[in-house]
Amino acid sequence: MEQWLTYFSDKAILALNAVAVLIIVLGALQALIGIIAIVVRGRPPHEARAVWIQFARWLVAGLTFQLAGDLIETSVSTTWETIARVGIVAVIRTFLNFFLERDLEEVRERQRQSPVAAPKPGEQKPS
Numbered sequence: 001m002e003q004w005l006t007y008f009s010d011k012a013i014l015a016l017n018a019v020a021v022l023i024i025v026l027g028a029l030q031a032l033i034g035i036i037a038i039v040v041r042g043r044p045p046h047e048a049r050a051v052w053i054q055f056a057r058w059l060v061a062g063l064t065f066q067l068a069g070d071l072i073e074t075s076v077s078t079t080w081e082t083i084a085r086v087g088i089v090a091v092i093r094t095f096l097n098f099f100l101e102r103d104l105e106e107v108r109e110r111q112r113q114s115p116v117a118a119p120k121p122g123e124q125k126p127s
């Protein structure tokens with residue numbers, strides 16, 4: 001029974017870590033393309049903030065899958081190294097979530113404070 005559990009746990013850990021790597025790589029590529037587009041088009045630097053916020057979301061998602069794999073690993077292997085790794089990933093994920101939420105709240109607040117867009121030519125201003 002223990003061999004069966006170890007075998008499937010190892011496969012699940014490998015799959016979850018692969019998903020985590022894939023998510024982080026896709027997020028990094030998206031961020032790279034977004035930043036290059038901003039630089040090439042000469043867009044204002046504040047537009048890069050949206051790219052970084054989206055990248056942070058990708059990182060949180062990737063770290064969540066990595067944390068899931070590490071949690072499974074702790075159920076099979078109870079070494080201090082494994083427990084420390086789970087703790088470190090959990091702390092990193094918590095800090096990323098905290099700062100991401102703070103940044104998102106700042107963006108929402110700016111959107112609330114921004115004036116209503118002017119009507120296009122030929123359109124009437126809403127009352």
